[in-house]
């Protein structure tokens with residue numbers, strides 16, 4: 001028997017339950033890109049543990065989101081807003097020492113430790129990110145955010161055959177997103193083997209380019225030069241393509257009034273057998289380009305041209 005009152009109540013509760021179901025099955029967000037670092041982000045609404053969320057992201061070719069600056073946090077909160085969501089931080093390895101799943105430097109830190117205990121090692125953000133809280137390994141949170149980071153590729157150079165298989169090698173310069181190291185990876189395109197990995201500076205301010213130079217230190221292997229700013233001045237760090245341990249040379253170009261934009265190499269012109277390097281800089285105050293050429297071995301200035 002259904003009278004009017006129970007019918008109304010049934011509809012009322014039915015509506016409430018329906019509403020709750022809808023609220024729980026909130027759609028995942030779109031995958032969106034942050035212009036600042038070119039990384040992609042997506043919010044997933046599923047009530048799971050931190051380790052499950054971490055694995056889900058890895059299975060998508062991503063990692064649990066790492067919020068390493070207020071700017072990155074702001075982007076996430078503005079675009080992927082969720083009241084609570086897992087982020088890629090924990091202190092499961094060493095109690096009290098939080099670390100990102102990507103090994104990015106732990107610096108920007110909103111962990112509210114006041115209610116954290118030894119068993120609460122896994123970090124989630126709450127209340128539009130005003131603080132990060134910790135949960136246990138069995139605790140579930142309704143949302144997680146994945147981040148697709150990417151190395152920032154800057155340029156390439158052809159390196160004369162290093163492994164004697166008749167095929168020249170390809171050197172690629174990029175900023176490693178995890179370590180932020182400016183890295184040159186040299187691969188043989190015939191075998192796809194990595195022959196050498198060199199690191200130069202670090203930091204998210206990317207270097208400007210890479211060149212391969214004639215052998216300077218007499219081991220028969222080319223040298224690699226990378227253009228970056230050091231002490232406010234266009235500088236080229238040079239390493240042997242087979243030796244990451246030490247710089248052979250660091251050359252200064254132009255002066256502090258210039259921002260480096262491009263590097264190129266040309267055959268020896270002053271008769272010492274070493275390649276010449278030309279760096280293009282843009283005047284910081286007058287916006288005027290100037291190119292300067294120096295010997296890669298002695299650093300002697302050979303010429304310059306203002307445009």
Ligand SMILES: [Ca+2]
Nearest residue numbers: 066067068147
């Ligand atoms: Ca990140």
Ligand SMILES: [Ca+2]
Nearest residue numbers: 161163167188
């Ligand atoms: Ca080769």
Ligand SMILES: [Ca+2]
Nearest residue numbers: 215217221240
């Ligand atoms: Ca060499």
Ligand SMILES: [Ca+2]
Nearest residue numbers: 268269274295
């Ligand atoms: Ca020369």
